[in-house]
Amino acid sequence: MPVESPAAATPARRAAFIFIFVTVALDILAFGIVIPVLPRLIREMSGGDFVSAADWVGIISTVYAVVQFFSTPVLGALSDRYGRRPVILLSNLGLGLDFILLAVVNSLPWFIVARIVSGMTAASFSCANAYIADVTPADRRAETFGKLGAAFGIGFVVGPALGGMLGEIDIRLPFWVAAGLALANFCYGWFVLPESLPPERRTPTLDWSHVKPFGGLQRLRRYPQVFGLAVVVFLSSLAHYVLNTTFVLYADYRYDWGPRAVGYTLGLVGVCNGIVQALLVGKFVRRFGERRMLYAGLAFGAIGFAWQGLAPTGWLSLIAIPMLALWGVANPAVQALMTRQVDPHEQGRLQGAVAGLASLAGIFGPGLYTQTFAWGISPNNPWHVPGAAFLLAALLLVVAIVMTMRALAHATVPATSTES
Template sequence: MRRSPLLPIFLTVFVDVLGLTLVLPLLPFYAEHFGASEIVVGVLAASYAVCQLVSGPILGRISDRVGRKPTLLASQAGTFLGFLVIGSASSLSMLFVGRIIDGLTAGNLTIAQAYISDVTRPEERTRAFGLIGIAFGSGFLLGPAITGELASRFGYGAPAYGAAVLSLTSIFLTATLLPAKPIVPAAPPEAAAAEPARASAIGRGDAFRRFFDRPLPRRRLLEFFAFTLSFSTLIGGLALFLERRFAFGVRETGYLYAFSGLVGGSIQGGAIGRLAKRFGEERLALIGFGTMVIGYGLLGVAYALPTLLVLVGIGAFGSAVVRPAVTTLLTKSVGRDEQGAALGVSQSLASLSQIVGPIGAGWLIEHRALSAYGLMAAGFAAVGVLLGLQKLPVGEPVES
């Protein structure tokens, strides 16, 4: 049997995410170790996103032109170097340098999504994008728990060095397993006929204007932005929230991240394909946004561990179904040759949300507004609900 074309990209994304999740719950405690305030912790997270905001569309377009594999390798090399700097950090400024290096080359997820679009048909895409969700869920299950143990036993630098080793492994997997030119399913004749016009459009104007001028891609991008704003706000302040409300350290925080990853990975590992077939991507995204509103919005009333676990589980379900559903809807709303650029724009919006979310969360937590922190994350998810309830403009084509 021929090996699935999604296997190598799943392996590389899984190893990348595992490395990321080794560092993600660590950074707030690492920064506080060097005297950072809550708002500075948010700025540290935002520094990565500011750089990614610039690099995302550029890397997406480069991958459309020169190929997914070389662009992904360059991106992974930057991640590897950034982790090394963080692991050897002796000051807060070195943490910033490590995150900036990583952010300037941060295109791994965008390129992986574009690769999946290359090798799958539209009707298969939600399940295929669920593979990235499985990678995220598995990474969040294993990485944070490992981080807690490594940091408590060997110091804050140890998880970052572990992440660097995983990043190097990811580079090796990409170099050896990922085909240089993926096998692309044949496009329908009408889509093939439209390719030259779309390619010409790609060469003109700004990527944001090109997609936001069209009602359907604009709606999908705004839904993705609402999701990433909500999720980034939650993740950007979660460690600080847990530290202040429940007196959690890096080990306990790591285990809670792991629980969230278990829920998300379970959904995307087996249920996401069936859910997409039963409800369709639009309704599935709406359900996911609704559960995010509930899970995040009620965090302020969580004072006992069982309540916290229930709410985190609800929110994890929501984010687990929204990401693949909305990403699928986005790729279906544009031409095949535009998918890399569209996903690059979505990554830029994600980067913008990763600036606003952590800084906003840090500011609220610094002012002891813990309930408002959860409500802020829920409010952004509620925008996704409102977008999902809107009807498409009359005459607007449906995704195919």
């Protein structure tokens, strides 16, 4: 097989990255649009009570995570066997159908059906990470993962702010716009997105023993450093679910924020995340190394969540945003550390296993945080602690720091690492 010259490889990698960057940005934009209105719509359909709304948000989010947990390993293995492109297209199509259902349903059980559709096909982010691993040298992956994270920032800058404004017009309108974006992304991928995994690097057969939901987690044991870091990924993912499941309800309850205020706040979150991911991750990793950035990111996240949970006013709560944005340096660092430990032809299964961990966290996270939030505001609770869910997330990241110390205590960093 002819070897591609570095001069030819660099433009090809740049073009491939641009394609996948646009794909992820459109997906996140679609997600971001519905964030400010989804919990409020659930609260309206559940009678307007915050405690009841928290229960339904927990149920719907848990069902989605369970379905995603069982589906993601299958999609990861399919991407290793047939390529990344068809799996990304399937994910975008499922996301579009999910938003259409959410726009038209009038009962909470139908919300669950819509989430099942999305959970069965939700693999665009794990496939995007595998795509980047396909086309990027090992010593550049942390920086590239960080740049890909900027797509999340762009989506969260525009998406929630737009969703908040659309939600003020009609609470269903953001779902229609999100559906249009997801289906436009499907068309973009169909006509533009190239395949990143050549046939000679694909797995020769589809071994169904490798697509069991817990199979990817079991395979991580073959790589002791990866397995230890996988625990950190799980704890970090579990902590992140406090934002997905309770932030909108929390801000509405404690600060009396409507869709527009929540949308603008999440837009600010996106700006800060974009700055960190696009401008700081690569520089920080080159200067301080992946290990130190992992520790620093987790520490900033713990401080940010604690601040959010204790802030008595909305203005004071905004101070948590830059701290939580700096938490974003942890994910590219841990991704890069893990991808170094597996063979190139197993990158898809690694990312599938990592996504499975996030899905596993999603099984426990929604109920954990919505019930903690409900407990904190319950009139039967002798302590009124509306920020209890965020304080719990901070504690989980402290535990993640301890687990990182254990995972990296005896690890050997490859020579290509930028560790100082």
